[in-house]
Amino acid sequence: MCKTLDDAVIFLEDLITKKELETLSKRLRIAKLLIEGFNYREIQDTLHVSHGTIAKVSYWLSDRGEGFRKIVKMLPKRVQGKDPLEFSAWEDLKRKYPSYFLPELIVDSINADRKKKKEVKVKNLISALDNTLNQKRKVHEETNNLFKPHYKNSR
DSSP, rough: OOHHHHHHHHHHHHHOOOHHHHHHHHHHHHHHHTTOOOOOHHHHHOOOOOOHHHHHHHHHHHHHHHHHHHHHHHHHBTTTBTOOOOOOOOHHHHHHOOGGGGHHHHHHHHHHHHHHHHHHHHHHHHHHHHHHHHHHHHHHHHHHHHHHHHHHHHH
């Protein structure tokens, strides 16, 4: 049995076709919106699905919707008004035709490498600063220890 949403996704990707996965995903999004109180018109406008499809999911929810409700509870919450389950048309195009987007993918890859290198540089800089501060503390302590006896005698 799948314990996490990620496990369920991996299992479903192995079990069903991409089109079946898209259909299931749409049904889950419909169920989620119905449970959240959206009306049929809002769901039609948001997901571009038919009234019949929404009615079918609504019937499943009212008749035997325990499975839908369980899965919908596990789904990620909306972030800044966006449904994380909605597919971006742009991202979908990039997946379907990767060769057309090769320059963009290369730039994204280069930017990711730059970000990693920058993070490494920042970590190294912080480490070097920590070492410098530790050395300064040691010098300060040694200096204090050297001059403590002289300072005590001069009082």
